[in-house]
Amino acid sequence: MNDILHRITAPVVSVAIVSNAVGTLVIFLLVGIMNVDIIARGVFHAPLRGVVEIVIFSLILIVFLQLPDVVRSNRLTRSDGFLVFAETRHPNFAHYASRVIDLASGIFMGLIAWTVFPEFVESIETCHFITPPEFGAPPTGEFFTDLAAAFARCEYFGTPGIFTAPWWPAKLAIFFSVTLCCIIFLLKALTGKRKPVLVDESESPV
Amino acid sequence: MSPVEIGALSVVAIVAMVYMGVYIPVALGMVSFVSIWIISGKSILAFNFLKIAASDGVTEYPFATIPLFTVMGLLVSRAGLGTDIYAVMNRAFKALTGGIGMATVGANAVFAAVTGSSIASASVFTRIAVPEMRKLNYNKRFAVGVVAGSSVLGMIIPPSAMLIIYSFVSEQSVGEMFLAGIVPGLLLTAAYIAWIYISGKLRPAYLGTNIDHGADEPLSLFEILDKTVPTVALILIVLGGIYTGWLTPVEAGAAGALAAFLIAVMRRKMTWRSLWETAIETGHITASILFLITMASLYSRMLGYAGLPNQLNEVLQTYNLGFVEVMIIYVVLMLFLGTLLDTASIILIVVPLFITLVEGMGMSLVWFGIVTVIGAEIGLLTPPLGISCFVIKSSLNDPDISLKDVFFGAFPFAVIMLLVLILIIAFPVLSTGILN
Numbered sequence: 001m002n003d004i005l006h007r008i009t010a011p012v013v014s015v016a017i018v019s020n021a022v023g024t025l026v027i028f029l030l031v032g033i034m035n036v037d038i039i040a041r042g043v044f045h046a047p048l049r050g051v052v053e054i055v056i057f058s059l060i061l062i063v064f065l066q067l068p069d070v071v072r073s074n075r076l077t078r079s080d081g082f083l084v085f086a087e088t089r090h091p092n093f094a095h096y097a098s099r100v101i102d103l104a105s106g107i108f109m110g111l112i113a114w115t116v117f118p119e120f121v122e123s124i125e126t127c128h129f130i131t132p133p134e135f136g137a138p139p140t141g142e143f144f145t146d147l148a149a150a151f152a153r154c155e156y157f158g159t160p161g162i163f164t165a166p167w168w169p170a171k172l173a174i175f176f177s178v179t180l181c182c183i184i185f186l187l188k189a190l191t192g193k194r195k196p197v198l199v200d201e202s203e204s205p206v
Numbered sequence: 207m208s209p210v211e212i213g214a215l216s217v218v219a220i221v222a223m224v225y226m227g228v229y230i231p232v233a234l235g236m237v238s239f240v241s242i243w244i245i246s247g248k249s250i251l252a253f254n255f256l257k258i259a260a261s262d263g264v265t266e267y268p269f270a271t272i273p274l275f276t277v278m279g280l281l282v283s284r285a286g287l288g289t290d291i292y293a294v295m296n297r298a299f300k301a302l303t304g305g306i307g308m309a310t311v312g313a314n315a316v317f318a319a320v321t322g323s324s325i326a327s328a329s330v331f332t333r334i335a336v337p338e339m340r341k342l343n344y345n346k347r348f349a350v351g352v353v354a355g356s357s358v359l360g361m362i363i364p365p366s367a368m369l370i371i372y373s374f375v376s377e378q379s380v381g382e383m384f385l386a387g388i389v390p391g392l393l394l395t396a397a398y399i400a401w402i403y404i405s406g407k408l409r410p411a412y413l414g415t416n417i418d419h420g421a422d423e424p425l426s427l428f429e430i431l432d433k434t435v436p437t438v439a440l441i442l443i444v445l446g447g448i449y450t451g452w453l454t455p456v457e458a459g460a461a462g463a464l465a466a467f468l469i470a471v472m473r474r475k476m477t478w479r480s481l482w483e484t485a486i487e488t489g490h491i492t493a494s495i496l497f498l499i500t501m502a503s504l505y506s507r508m509l510g511y512a513g514l515p516n517q518l519n520e521v522l523q524t525y526n527l528g529f530v531e532v533m534i535i536y537v538v539l540m541l542f543l544g545t546l547l548d549t550a551s552i553i554l555i556v557v558p559l560f561i562t563l564v565e566g567m568g569m570s571l572v573w574f575g576i577v578t579v580i581g582a583e584i585g586l587l588t589p590p591l592g593i594s595c596f597v598i599k600s601s602l603n604d605p606d607i608s609l610k611d612v613f614f615g616a617f618p619f620a621v622i623m624l625l626v627l628i629l630i631i632a633f634p635v636l637s638t639g640i641l642n
């Protein structure tokens with residue numbers, strides 16, 4: 001049993017780390033784009049279009065791509081006082097309490113994944129990537145023309161004529177993230193690896 | 207059970223679960239989900255609330271201030287600006303008894319204007335100021351107390367993560383909250399410095415015995431400029447940009463982040479590796495704060511659905527509770543929660559409960575935000591879980607100073623905070639005056 005769990009853990013951990021790295025790149029992108037906009041607006045009087053939409057989109061990516069790694073590295077906000085205290089007196093109790101908490105958190109993340117999955121499916125179905133669209137031009141048979149047409153059909157956010165982006169990648173990021181968080185929590189609950197630790201100065205964000 | 211009773215019970219359940227060590231966003235989300243289900247009697251409503259919170263929770267433009275100001279704060283710490291400000295301040299206060307303590311407070315206040323976190327301030331200044339004070343024969347409790355007390359300035363003087371979080375829950379403008387934090391932050395700085403000065407005159411033993419003033423090493427004009435110009439420039443870009451209306455708070459954060467990056471590069475404090483670590487750290491902080499905010503929005507919707515804030519308002523009227531009583535209840539509640547919870551969680555839990563009430567009394571929500579942030583921050587200094595004190599203990603690495611010493615040392619500063627808080631409650635103009 002333990003062997004199987006370990007075999008599952010390794011790839012899950014690497015997916016969380018890779019997704020974290022992608023989210024990190026988005027942060028650099030965000031700082032860069034905003035500064036280009038400030039300079040373009042302040043110096044050349046030509047603000048970039050759609051910066052607000054880009055910012056919102058990148059926020060979704062940053063938060064949800066990095067959340068699994070936050071869970072993995074035990075940095076999700078919590079107050080450890082009671083568990084640390086219990087650890088010194090009743091180590092067994094503290095150990096099982098923290099596993100139960102991880103189990104409950106995993107179930108909660110699973111619930112979120114379950115409610116957002118239909119959202120993702122709906123948003124990607126509006127593009128009609130595979131099925132023919134109900135109205136508008138029929139597929140031409142040319143792959144890239146059809147793909148571009150499909151993207152143009154997608155349910156979008158933003159303001160038409162200024163900046164629009166399809167919703168589904170954001171919805172996918174959310175679904176992917178909460179599913180991964182759910183798996184990581186469940187693995188923590190099953191393996192019981194986590195020991196409660198007090199705030200380490202590099203750890204607590206607030 | 208009536209919806210209001212379920213709502214009230216769920217607040218108690220959340221606090222109890224958080225005390226037990228359940229992840230705060232999970233406690234907020236799970237309890238709210240179950241409460242909505244019970245109140246409505248239908249699962250569909252609970253799932254819909256959860257779906258909206260998860261998928262639309264972070265789609266707000268001002269939320270971008272969180273990653274941007276976090277990047278800026280982390281880069282500024284890496285660039286060593288804290289050490290520089292401290293050296294200059296130390297020079298200025300050197301002649302006075304307790305001067306090094308005042309310098310620590312002053313340097314923290316300036317450093318706070320370029321970072322948004324008390325944790326950053328506490329760990330930076332523990333490493334620089336505490337060993338220095340110990341060397342000059344200062345009392346160990348005083349030394350750690352000064353660092354702990356002044357670290358809270360990081361979250362009151364803008365830019366501040368806590369002011370940003372409050373502005374989200376209360377739907378106030380981030381820019382206005384930042385400006386409102388300036389005077390209370392300076393007031394607290396002045397109160398700390400006055401306390402050290404008066405203690406030095408009346409009760410020098412509290413500071414230490416046989417205090418040495420240290421060697422006289424004058425700084426040249428060039429050194430002073432080299433150590434102050436980058437910080438002053440950053441403050442001008444960020445606060446100046448927001449105050450003049452030239453930059454939105456989000457843009458100010460981005461500009462500040464770029465400027466801090468350039469400063470770090472020019473100081474040769476930046477490698478590819480440390481840049482990457484800074485970004486990862488930023489991502490972790492952003493993800494955990496915004497996920498917390500997302501779940502807190504579910505909680506505040508649940509409270510509204512249960513009708514709890516309105517009910518609280520009615521209770522207030524039946525018992526004829528006035529402004530003073532309400533504020534006493536509010537501050538005591540925050541102090542109680544502050545014993546175990548971190549500042550962000552306190553703000554997210556109490557503000558949705560009280561905001562309707564405060565608005566109904568005709569009070570300014572900007573003022574209420576400053577009161578909330580300072581009140582919640584007192585908890586950083588109080589046992590059993592004053593986070594600032596833990597940070598100091600863990601970055602100190604000195605077996606001679608126990609956690610108890612840190613708490614004892616921080617206590618007078620927590621009392622001063624409470625006094626300043628009372629002053630700010632009594633005179634709202636201290637926080638709102640700058641906006642007019």
